[in-house]
Amino acid sequence: MTATLGGTELAAGIRGEVATAAAELAAAGTPPGLAVVVATADESSAWYVRSIARAAERTGIACSVVDLGETATPDEIRVELAALSGDPAVHGIILQTPLPADAVVEDLAASIDPAKDVDGANPLSLGRLAAGLPAFAPATAEAVLALLDHHGIPLSGAHAVVVGRSTVVGKPAAHLLLQRDATVTVCHSRTKELAEVTRSADVLVAAVGRPELLTAEHVAEDAVVIDVGTNPTPDGGLVGDVDAGSVTGRAAGLTPVPGGVGPVTTALLLRHTVASARG
Numbered sequence: 001m002t003a004t005l006g007g008t009e010l011a012a013g014i015r016g017e018v019a020t021a022a023a024e025l026a027a028a029g030t031p032p033g034l035a036v037v038v039a040t041a042d043e044s045s046a047w048y049v050r051s052i053a054r055a056a057e058r059t060g061i062a063c064s065v066v067d068l069g070e071t072a073t074p075d076e077i078r079v080e081l082a083a084l085s086g087d088p089a090v091h092g093i094i095l096q097t098p099l100p101a102d103a104v105v106e107d108l109a110a111s112i113d114p115a116k117d118v119d120g121a122n123p124l125s126l127g128r129l130a131a132g133l134p135a136f137a138p139a140t141a142e143a144v145l146a147l148l149d150h151h152g153i154p155l156s157g158a159h160a161v162v163v164g165r166s167t168v169v170g171k172p173a174a175h176l177l178l179q180r181d182a183t184v185t186v187c188h189s190r191t192k193e194l195a196e197v198t199r200s201a202d203v204l205v206a207a208v209g210r211p212e213l214l215t216a217e218h219v220a221e222d223a224v225v226i227d228v229g230t231n232p233t234p235d236g237g238l239v240g241d242v243d244a245g246s247v248t249g250r251a252a253g254l255t256p257v258p259g260g261v262g263p264v265t266t267a268l269l270l271r272h273t274v275a276s277a278r279g
């Protein structure tokens, strides 16, 4: 029996808290504001930005989307991020990916004031996270931990295997799991015998970006599987990095796609924004 470790209820709870905090902040004269900087014409990115903006507005956070166009230069993006960092009406800044080919997200995100870096994109935020200092963690990585906690999955002493080592998901998720006393293994495209390594996981986090790469052979019986993947399908749907059909019946629990990590990620971005507005 595989439990569905859904994220929609958790996300709704977080948005409720955010709405209360946003109303209090507005009443005190500091209405919270979020800015999303976009420099792409990518349709799935546009869909994601619209969903953030909608969720923000519904919770009482003013959200402005700054679209610099897909021909924006790294310098133009840097200047915009610096301007928003200095804008007192803006408390959270998100630099949306993908970016133009000559732009390096970690480099540009260094122009986001760490106090407003609600998606933990500034390398300083990741460094502080790794050092165990207060910082905004990338929301997707934090959503992994929030889901595990929400569903009561014990982490201390558990073997957590993270597949993927990106700056936005894999690495910060590994740091957060380590902070919770899990024994952490990080896998990537050069990992040998991937299935053997992942089968040793009590908690398996898939953040690969390859549709349904992980199947029953990668999962130990009774493991808990968190699927971060969001891969668009030709028919307009979404599949994860885990083959849910094959893993169901073997794993103890699996997050659905959609409806797992995604909604929690968005809710945490909003929570970070009101935390930043509180100062």
Ligand code: NAP
Pocket (backbone or CB within 6 Å): 140, 163, 164, 165, 166, 167, 168, 169, 170, 187, 188, 189, 190, 191, 194, 207, 208, 209, 210, 213, 228, 229, 230, 231, 241, 261, 262, 265, 266
């Ligand atoms: P990414 O930057 O492309 O990183 C993918 C990672 O997977 C890399 O570390 C890569 O290894 C590794 N990898 C690729 N193929 C592999 C293989 N065959 N075996 C083992 N490892 C392999 O992707 P990302 O930005 O971290 O995103 C990962 C997934 O999460 C994507 O599906 C993305 O859409 C999704 N995502 C979801 C949310 C959400 O809110 N739900 C937010 C962000 C991302 P190398 O380092 O060796 O190349």
